[in-house]
Amino acid sequence: MSNSSFLSQNSKLKTQDLSPGQAATLACLLEVTAPKVGNVHRGADFEKLTFTDFVASAVAIGPAMEHAATTGVGRAVLSAIQATRQLVSTNTNLGMVLLIAPLAAVPRGESLQVGIANVLNSLTADDSALVYEAIRLAQPGGMGEAKEMDIAAAAPPSLLAAMKAAEERDLVARQYSTNFAIVLSEILPNLLAGQQKGWSLTDNIIREHVRLISVYSDSLIARKCGSETATQASAYAAQVLAAGDIDDENYHAALSDFDFWLRADGQQRNPGTTADLIAAALFAGLRDGLLSPPYR
Known part of the structure; x- marks a missing residue:
């Protein structure tokens, strides 16, 4: 049986049938598999951070995200990071977990949206308190110190206030203060338009990743x-987009x-925050059955 025949006969398989945990794991796998510029992917490892680390981390967070609606955000974040650290020795997914x-x-x-x-x-x-513990x-790199809501200090009473205090220097924090505007009202619609x-989802992810860098730079690079x-x-990202269309x-x-x-500066210019935003948008699309298989 050909692939096309198989897909047509199994068209009732919809991505909205994915549970939250499955959608979280698949989103992280799709994000890291796509060969995005400057990031770890299936064809490029860093010296101390590999594709396999990200695959293991994607699996690790599934159970915590499965129960996030009942345990709450803080417990889900901490449980996901604890599970990740059981499998990998470095930070692979804090930004993704904070967003998903x-x-x-x-x-x-x-x-x-609501x-x-x-x-x-x-x-x-x-x-x-739980998020600060996570x-x-x-131990994310490049955190430095902040005048307000420093991560080295005691957790503030309001996580939302802490995120608002950091929104100008961190795109993950900005999602908390804007009801995930970039993820839900910008990245996801762009991915759906590309679809x-x-x-292909791979080309779609790569192009949107570059577009985000061109518009917002990258918080991790800045830090x-x-x-x-x-x-x-x-x-540089804007020049890439101006060079031509996706098939040029x-x-x-x-x-x-x-x-x-x-990659030329010891992988210090890693646009990791932008990749985290992509993963969150992929989760949103998978959760609501908007991104359709096959994921090529």
Whole structure:
């Protein structure tokens, strides 16, 4: 039986049948599998961070995300990071977990656009304490110190207030303060538009990843390398997009050059925050059955 015949006969298989845990794991797997510029993927490891680390981490977080709607955001985040650290020795997924947990906590009967605001506005002091514990356990790189809501200090009563204090320097925090506007109202619609054009999900993810860098730079690059380097990365990403469409040879040549530049400084210019946003949008699309198989 051909693949096309198999798919046509199994067209009743819908992605909305995925549970929250399955959607979280699949989203993380799809994100890391796509050969995005400057990131770990199936064809490129870092010296101390590998594709296999991310695969194991994707599996680890599934149970915590499965029960996020009942345990709450803070407990889901901490449980996911604890499970991850049982399998890998470095931070692979803190940003993804911080983004996916609130989305996974939205009850299945509610839309994400409406439900995410309810989840964020219901965060408690316990959520804040648990999230701060998870961040310390994950030990993310380039955190530095902040004048307000420093992660090295005691957890504040309001996690939402802490995220709002950090929104100008961190795109993950900005999602909490804007009801996930970039993820739900920008990235996901762009991925769906690419799907309608017939783009493969891989090409779709790669292009959207570059577009995000061009518009927002990348929080991780800024923290590790400084704002000047982050701005330079944005300008480089804009040049890639201007080089041509997704099937243009000039675009792919520019993409390769950009990838080389991002990896050239000991992988310090790793646009990891942008990748986390992609994973969150993939979760949203899978959760609501908007991103359809096959995922090629």
